Amino acid sequence: RLNPQFIIERFAGEVPPRFLAGPGWGNIRNDQINVAIEKELEKRDSWQGKYL
Incomplete structure (x- = not known):
């Protein structure tokens, strides 16, 4: 279980093109x-x- 003070953010997601609200990447x-x-x-x- 994660500490409630942690903030989890999703940086990527996929959706069918017809549901896109804006330009793609x-x-x-x-x-x-x-x-x-991972390479970076x-x-x-x-x-x-690393610094925890």
């Missing part, structure tokens, strides 16, 4: 976003919770 999928974030964290020698 160039058809980048969730898995591609995750890979890009590795490049910086960082990870979630």
